[in-house]
Amino acid sequence: MELLTLADAIQRHVRDGQSIALEGFTHLIPHAAGHEIIRQGRRNLHLIRMTPDLVYDQMIGMGCANRLTFSWGGNPGVGSLHRLRDAIATDWPAPLAIVEHSHAEMAVAYQAGASGLPCGLMRRYADTDLARLPAAPLRSIQCPFTGASLAAVRAINPDVTILHAQQVDAAGNVLIRGILGAAKEAAMAAERLLVTVEEQVERFDADMNAVVLPAATVTAVSIVPGGAYPSYAQGYYPRDNRFYIDWDDISRDRQTFTAWMEKHVMSLRDHEEHLRVLGVAA
């Protein structure tokens, strides 16, 4: 584990053309890291995330990606991700190939990747059109013990997984509290793991079964208070549901979106400035 500024961590560890997974299910979405990747102009990324959320809507709209693996691509409780839709429907700002899963499939694919397996297994009884898509990484196999028909899902092993978490301790271990999504599985499946955290502490005040990513599993940690905003960090700040609702109007139109990104991300130095410009930092 190395302690780096976020800019240095992205500079050193995220390359054009890589597969990267920014995970965190609604909670602990690493928005600051997504913005830094946009600022540094990465291209042709294969983005992997169960719920692309605003962070991938922004990265796709700013031209960082040529491929997306996902399982639910909406703005939760609000509606569409307009930049994602525009990229799929009209190739703006660049063509985007998609690999589409269900949540359960994608969770199993991460678990397989994290376990060193080439694929994960699911019980599958009834056919859906998802399984018939040309790019579907899904095959039917037979259980050698019972003869049952099972679905095999190809493992996901991102080049880089990026998470946001609450704390790093003096030894470089990372603590995650609250809703986990598939963060731990995505972390253990990756070649490299970058983590942004709310703060550094001497030692954790946590139960022995708390989710800790030991320093040996972590490539680099960056201290970025508010780094999940407008997503949230349990114990630090709530999800800005107002902003998620507002994003619908900001992102609907290409010009409005581009101008917003220019003003709130591209022209700013870092996430702290971003929070100050938005009036969120107290």
Next chain:
Amino acid sequence: MSTVDYTSDEIMTVTAARQLRNGAVCFVGIGLPSAACNLARMTHAPDLVLIYESGTVGTRPTVLPLSIGDSELAETAAAVIPLPEIFTHYLQRGRVDVGFLGAAQIDRYGNLNSTVIGDYAHPTVRLPGAGGAPEIATHAREVLVIIKQSPRTFVPQLDFRTSCGYLEGNGARRAALCPGRGPRAVITDFGVLRPHPETDELQLTALYPGVTVEAARKATGWPLQVAAELEALAPPEPADLVSLRDLHARTRAAHASPVRISLPVATRR
């Protein structure tokens, strides 16, 4: 009593809530399903066990979450577990009694589309996609569907089958060894449809006050079958409407409150 005003969203939510028995383990989606489940929990079914796919089990939110993973869900949960376990240990293992689904399209056998309108490669409308729906539709002991009824949503042929209802009908789902029984009821803004016991075809079994069979037929993209005995559904009880409106008012207030993040004085590198 007969003069109580209510919206179609309100009667759909109240009707859906009435389908839930106390103590059931219920897999909840965002929107009307979440409102219906929490209304049921706050009224006739206090021991309803709500599971949200983000990883919260036995959650008892006081406001409705905007997203499936709001902190309210974690803070009021009996357990917060990794998301993969929701789909493996709970859903696939058969621990979910009721799954609640919405969709953009439904066909006469209760199969659902939440992926795309038009051609998959060149969609007219790209929808969010599957999420938890295909496995909920497969594994939950039974499924409730909430969907507004119109020729655009009740279609003769789905543009994409995201989740299974009764497949091609006439026992096809049972023959496919699907562990869950399939959609028990489809709750619309006209009334309730249920599958025919032999053909599996959805038929209109209940209507809201003031709604006609003819209007329901016009809102259906196939020749709608009507049950021999059509139930007349009661309007929402005033007490239910009060609970539901309070819940929505609390939710709106919670979602409107501004977020402030205290940054440490010197975080500069």
